[in-house]
Amino acid sequence: MNWLSDEAIARLQAAGTLPDASGTRYRIIERVGSGGMGAVYLAEDSVLARRVALKILDLPDARGELTQRLLREAHILARLEHPGIVPVHDAGTFADGRAFYAMKFVEGQRLDRLADSASRGAKSFPDRLRIFQRICDAVAFAHAHGVLHRDLKPENIMVGPFGEVLVMDWGVAKILASESASPAGVGTSPHAAPDSTAAGLAGQPSLANPVATVRTAHGAILGTLGYMSPEQLRGEIDRLDPRSDVYSLGALLQFLLDGRSPSTASTAPPDASTSTAQPSRAQSEMPPPENSAASAAPPIPPALAAIARKAMAPEPASRYTSAAELAQDVARFLDGMPVSAYPENLFRRLARLASRYRIALVLVLTYLLVRALLLFWLKR
Amino acid sequence: MKKILFGLILGGVLGAFDGMTAWFTPAVRPQIIGIIIGSSVKGLIAGILIGWFAKKVNSLPLGIAFGLVVGLLLAFLVAATQPPGQHYYFEIMLPGGLVGLIVGYATQKYGSSELAPVTRA
Secondary structure, three states, X not given: OOOOOHHHHHHHHHHHHOOOOOOOOEEEEEEEXXXXXXXXXXXXXXXXXXEEEEEEEOOOOOOOHHHHHHHHHHHHHHHOOOOXXXXXXXXXXXXXXXXXXXEEOOXXXXXXXXXXXXXXXXXXXXXXXXXXXXXXXXXXXXXXXXXXXXXXOHHHEEEOOOOOEEEOOOOOOEEOHHHHOOOOOOOOOOOOOOOOHHHOOOOOOOOOOOHHHOXXXXXXXXXXXXXXXXXXXXXXXXXXXXXXXXXHHHHHHHHXXXXXXXXXXXXXXXXXXXXXXXXXXXXXXXXXXOOOOOOOOOOOOHHHHHHHHHHOOOOHHHOOOXXXXXXXXXXXXXXXXXXXXXXXXXXXXXXXXXXXXXXXXXXXXXXXXXXXXXXXXXXX | OXXXXXXXXXXXXXXXXXXXXXXHOHHHHHHHHHHHHXXXXXXXXXXHHHHHHHHHOOOHHHHHHHHHHHHHXXXXXXXXXXXXXXXXXXXXXXXXXHHHHHHHHHHHHHOEOOOOOOOOO
């Protein structure tokens, strides 16, 4: 005999597994997502009467490492105030010892799902490129503040109903050394020295300064296969600079163009999507997905494919030096201007100009045709 | 380029070109210089008017329509002033209207607005 429906039982079970937020200003409503170290919940801020997203560790963290990572992420977000980066409101610890932070609840669509619908015509080609430009803007802003995202992928981008773009999940972000020394500073060097997170700093988690106490074992991979730069994939943390994120942006651009993630099937370990494992030889030697943008359908303009190729060049020196430079090339493409990644000969230049001024060209040709027809008609 | 200046240059160039096509009509070839000058002046006047309109009204369809009307009107005046029996309304007004249409489109599409750039104090 069933006294409760299956739906009611499922709802009770879900409610039973929600974290205990008693003693805080938040009332947890439901679980909306999960990640490597915790989950994201929709909650209501009882003080400000608004909905927020709470990122909470799955379990109390006895060793404190995950707590450090979570609070470090909150601190990074707190220093990156930008329309394209999800704002953090609060951070703290629940009664059961689980750390959390509160951020804006973003209502929108993940980029991977959006691109999937875009391939069916929901978003036009230029619309997708404008989304990509906004992603580049947010990443360039983070770079200017000495932060590398290191896990840029479609699942970490949210697109709001009004076209707003938010870069999420800064859990594996890296602080560049020059910025760590002056957290309030605004650095502009695109190639700052490597950070101290690889050196193995130990310490207890602290709300005061979790950034300085987080450590990442030297050589560990943090990121997502297919979107990681070759140097990140090889675990060469000391070599990482903004050009590593530029590689990931190139992979994102390719995904936006053809709706497919860069291929990793042939070389990636079967259980690795977001990996924190030591790099294997096979992984380290994984070739970059070069030319894959060009082979996709529907046909991608060669200049745009060249932009994606340049961003995903195997050697950092061959890539764009910054996300801003990459965004500028995309903007030039959208404006019908020549792009730095695609040298033009005369024929290509004429084709681009004809495409850019096609309506004016049609009008002038119409005029010439009318003139010719009039002459022909007068001479009859 | 500012819309009025852009309209002026484009109207003048297209007007001159429109006048030069008279060279292909042997009957009027002796008056080719006068035709080119007259057609250029007509293009300049149309360019100024259309450029001024583009500065005031930021609308591609309205810009095109205004250009067409101005081009047709000026061409009509030119045709009407020809000696009796040589008005050639159709032959003059059709290309004249097209020139106005092109200038109307181009000034709206490619001419820059004259708003001052916002600068920080």
